[in-house]
Amino acid sequence: MIPLAVPNLAGREAEYLQECIDSTYVSTIGPFVDRFEEMVANAAGTKYAIATSSGTTALHAGLTALGVRHHDLVIAPAFTFIASIASIAHCGASAWFMDVSVDTWTLDPVSLERSLTEQTHRNKEGELIHTASMRRVSAILPVFTLGIPADMDRITQLAELYQLPVISDAAAALGSTYKGQASGALKADFTMYSFNGNKTVTAGGGGAIATNDEAKAKLFRHLTTTARVGGDYDHDMVGFNYRMTNLQAAVGCAQMENLDTFIQAKRKISATYELGFADIFGLTPFPAPDYAEAAHWFSGAFLAPPIAEKLPQIRFTLNELGIGARPFWKPAHMQAPYRNAPAGDLSVTESIWERVLTLPCSTGLSSSDQAKVIHHVRETIKNLC
Ligand SMILES: *Cc1c(COP(=O)(O)O)cnc(C)c1O
Numbered sequence: 081m082i083p084l085a086v087p088n089l090a091g092r093e094a095e096y097l098q099e100c101i102d103s104t105y106v107s108t109i110g111p112f113v114d115r116f117e118e119m120v121a122n123a124a125g126t127k128y129a130i131a132t133s134s135g136t137t138a139l140h141a142g143l144t145a146l147g148v149r150h151h152d153l154v155i156a157p158a159f160t161f162i163a164s165i166a167s168i169a170h171c172g173a174s175a176w177f178m179d180v181s182v183d184t185w186t187l188d189p190v191s192l193e194r195s196l197t198e199q200t201h202r203n204k205e206g207e208l209i210h211t212a213s214m215r216r217v218s219a220i221l222p223v224f225t226l227g228i229p230a231d232m233d234r235i236t237q238l239a240e241l242y243q244l245p246v247i248s249d250a251a252a253a254l255g256s257t258y259k260g261q262a263s264g265a266l267k268a269d270f271t272m273y274s275f276n277g278n279k280t281v282t283a284g285g286g287g288a289i290a291t292n293d294e295a296k297a298k299l300f301r302h303l304t305t306t307a308r309v310g311g312d313y314d315h316d317m318v319g320f321n322y323r324m325t326n327l328q329a330a331v332g333c334a335q336m337e338n339l340d341t342f343i344q345a346k347r348k349i350s351a352t353y354e355l356g357f358a359d360i361f362g363l364t365p366f367p368a369p370d371y372a373e374a375a376h377w378f379s380g381a382f383l384a385p386p387i388a389e390k391l392p393q394i395r396f397t398l399n400e401l402g403i404g405a406r407p408f409w410k411p412a413h414m415q416a417p418y419r420n421a422p423a424g425d426l427s428v429t430e431s432i433w434e435r436v437l438t439l440p441c442s443t444g445l446s447s448s449d450q451a452k453v454i455h456h457v458r459e460t461i462k463n464l465c
Pocket of ligand 1: 134135137161163251252285286287
């Protein structure tokens with residue numbers, strides 16, 4: 081079996097874990113957490129990074145720190161992993177779903193602008209209100225789909241105009257750049273990274289918020305560590321217990337030492353698939369917008385009709401042949417808990433999601449295994465289509 085994406089633990093993970101056990105620092109205080117935060121801030125291009133128990137908890141606490149309240153709306157693309165939307169719901173708020181651009185699979189600045197212009201107004205208090213639902217709009221949450229940065233210049237320009245904070249879900253985008261800038265160094269208030277097991281860099285589980293804003297960094301850290309003031313049991317806010325543990329950070333540090341190697345491997349895998357399918361009509365690579373160098377978290381192929389109609393059979397055949405091929409995210413607005421959330425035109429989202437085939441892309445994938453995958457994809461398509 082050639083798996084879809086498995087962690088690459090060939091570095092100093094075991095050594096660092098042993099250090100945690102020997103020192104008894106296994107919990108949320110310890111040298112690896114601090115080191116990990118430094119490494120993440122460095123890679124994100126920010127002054128601060130605060131490590132959390134997961135990407136989802138980082139988003140939840142991040143939205144809370146940015147002032148998202150019960151009953152609010154948070155603008156988010158429908159084409160995302162469910163955690164982006166669940167984190168909004170955890171605040172008691174709801175997503176306001178918007179479409180993605182067909183060229184980037186990330187939040188479409190054109191529909192964002194149109195929605196803000198045509199569907200909101202300011203109330204007496206000066207708050208931005210979604211006119212149809214009369215709910216306050218309190219943040220924008222762009223997603224860096226597959227490690228591709230969203231078009232942040234245009235999004236943050238609109239955010240400034242409408243005075244909305246921005247929290248980027250850059251879960252799998254560590255190592256990507258936007259117009260030459262590191263993914264965290266853009267104008268978002270917060271940028272979230274995930275270190276879940278299937279991400280390019282893993283801590284077993286974990287997340288982080290990167291930011292250049294000192295006050296917001298402090299508030300976020302405060303919120304994620306029980307909002308304690310002073311040394312004893314004094315707490316001034318409703319805090320979370322969302323801090324990363326030293327055990328997770330030990331793995332995370334060892335992984336971060338290999339970030340550049342991992343990103344290079346991911347980019348090479350993606351380029352090899354692109355080359356391997358270049359002559360097949362109806363198979364194209366995932367988007368590569370001019371403005372970005374993506375992190376290529378996942379690789380695979382985007383299928384045009386009529387091949388796209390055969391995707392389930394293609395996947396089934398590949399799986400039978402021992403190749404980890406999978407579909408990609410089912411859009412959030414089609415998921416039971418979020419069906420009634422306000423949504424604009426989502427025609428791009430609806431037209432792309434069933435046409436994505438993800439293929440094995442572990443950073444440890446060998447050239448011969450990838451050649452085998454390419455061969456079987458080509459044969460399967462020839463036989464079925
Ligand atoms: C992985 C992922 C998350 C969630 O991160 P966890 O660490 O698993 O909680 C959120 N958003 C996107 C886009 C992701 O890919």
